[in-house]
Amino acid sequence: MEILLIRHGQSEADILNVHEGRADFSLTELGIKQVQKMSKRVHNDFAPELIWSSTLKRAKETAIILAEEIGSELHFEDDLMEHNNGVLAGLSFEEAKKIPIPKYPHESVENGESHIEFRMRMEIIFSRIIVQSSSYKRIAIVAHGGVINNLLHSFLKMPIETEFGFYTGDSGIHLIEINEKGRYIRFLNDTNHIKKS
Template sequence: MSPAIPASPNGEHFAEVVVVRHGQTEWNVSGTIQGRLDQELNETGRQQAAMVARRLSQEAKPAAVYSSDLKRAAETAQMIAAACSVSNLVLDQALTERHMGLFQGMKIHDAYKAYSSNDDRNEQLPGGGESLNQLSERCVSRFNAIAEKHKGERVVVVSHEEVIQEICRHADATRSVRRKIPNTSISIVHVSGSDGHWILEKVGDIGHLNEDSFPQHAPGGDGDGGGGGGGASA
């Protein structure tokens, strides 16, 4: 069982949610927007996933591992669950990447040429894509439900860059710039569940990759995107 997560000074109990971005894919390397398109990890991505799994296996054992059901996230999550000896692995569509509409499968620079966002968070992307507010509502609601179930415990959630950026923004609204979230980076939020109190503890930690001389982020990343409504996604 995971060690208890301390209560806040006002008595609230939190779940410690360790949020991991999936490992690298070939589309990350080529700068192609993935969104909901289901790409597998490449060999570098599998090595990255093994590294983050090894790191998490040396820390407090999570009570459960939750993951987007897309292959690149699910494979990363499976390696983490195995390394941490966690049998409770949940694949969850609510944790999937932002639907990027007609930009899915496009090169990042072509997408930026075709679409310029007016920073309206309610604006849906062309071709049935999600708005940032729709993405945030979906993910925040799911994180609250996970935290409510795991108060006082540590859990791992494996997801995608746009999702993690929104989670970090929700936890700390003072952030004016959406940060790059490297492949297999670790971000940590403490979430009180239904009380809606979130604390952002860490963003984009890739110490486990640096130790093995891996680059700080995959070439092209999720498209180096994420800013505004037209950011790239993976």
């Protein structure tokens, strides 16, 4: 099975300079254009048969545009939402400096989830999606930067605490594969669709 991991386009939080996480912002006009270009590229080059998506607006809007372009089945999943950053959600970066940052992976900000809880949530939903999608040759997961980072860590069976991370740009695409021989990375963070005029 091939799995596309796709990040949403630019959101309103990106131009407001606030912490996003669980804050539920929509795509900007630029974000919509990024997603439209990404959707055409995915349709032409590696269209999925099934799309799974986070239920937060920026990802949901991205997934709807992609599904309409391709004409594929679409499932929404709450467990694909971004890291629960508690009281930081929606706060400006300046205001957020007053909030104590957790020092250890088992700690969280007020009303949030720890890094361990986030990673375990991703392990569970990734496993569930793989099992429930086993009859498909290619699927897509539309989500968020933190979610995709953790899904890639899960895919590579990396530890919770690591120096390595995976960046995803606006509407960035990763392609990974699981088959009888093992797990393969086809490419990471492809944003060529938004570089073209």
